[in-house]
Amino acid sequence: MTVALVGYTNTGKSTLLNAMTGADVLTKDALFATLDPTARAFEIEGVPFLMVDTVGFLQALPHHLIEAFKSTLESALHCDLALIVCDAAGDYGMQLNTTLKTLADLGFSAPHLVILNKCDVAPEGYFPRDAVRISAKTGAGLEELKRRIFDALKDNFVRAELFIPYAQMGGYGNLRPLLTERSVKYTDDGVNISAIIPAIYAEKFRRFIK
Ligand SMILES: Nc1nc2c(ncn2[C@@H]2O[C@H](COP(=O)(O)OP(=O)(O)OP(=O)(O)O)[C@@H](O)[C@H]2O)c(=O)[nH]1
Ligand SMILES: [Mg+2]
Incomplete structure (x- = not known):
């Protein structure tokens, strides 16, 4: 944004x-x-x-x-x-x-x-x-300004917890440039990702959202 x-x-x-x-x-x-x-x-x-x-x-x-x-x-x-x-x-x-x-x-x-x-x-x-x-x-006043910017734009993005099974990493890889990954944790069967997704793309990630 x-x-x-x-x-x-x-x-x-x-x-x-x-x-x-x-x-x-x-x-x-x-x-x-x-x-x-x-x-x-x-x-x-x-x-x-x-x-x-x-x-x-x-x-x-x-x-x-x-x-x-x-x-x-x-x-x-x-x-x-x-x-x-x-x-x-x-x-x-x-x-x-x-x-x-x-x-x-x-x-x-x-x-x-x-x-x-x-x-x-x-x-x-x-x-x-x-x-x-x-x-x-x-x-x-800069802290107040940050609050106001955040407030004005908060409908433009969603924070989401994603789970990507290893078998679907290819599909996720194509979408990955659309979001920002905040943290990535590997488990036995897939990857847990904390992400910030532009609202207009949220639908594309629906199947990965926990
Ligand atoms: N006292 C005071 N001076 C400021 C403040 N912010 C900027 N200035 C001064 O105002 C002058 C112009 O600042 P700039 O940041 O270059 O202004 P600008 O809007 O980017 O200017 P242009 O690029 O020419 O459009 C500089 O001398 C700054 O030091 C402020 O909060 N208080
Ligand atoms: Mg300037």
């Missing part, structure tokens, strides 16, 4: 990617520090996710630039969840609207969470109720 970081430029998307995944992506107090999408793996409660960083948006982005960004954003457009990162110390209303409009122009339709970053330097004030308030710099 892929979580894409999208939003206005300089709001802290790459800093958040680094904080969530232990990556070492360039972050900079400058416009367009990120020009190519970077993906990193991370886990929440033992479930693997992929986080994709993207180029930042600007207000009134010229159309030809949106076209150019389209390919860069392609990986993000196919995400299961978008995190719209805004700067809580800046004009986050404008940033959010610009991002929503740009995403709409790109034909984006996946669910999203609004993230208000830089809360360590933001003044107290009114913030959108459902937004997740964090500081990618200090780590504040």
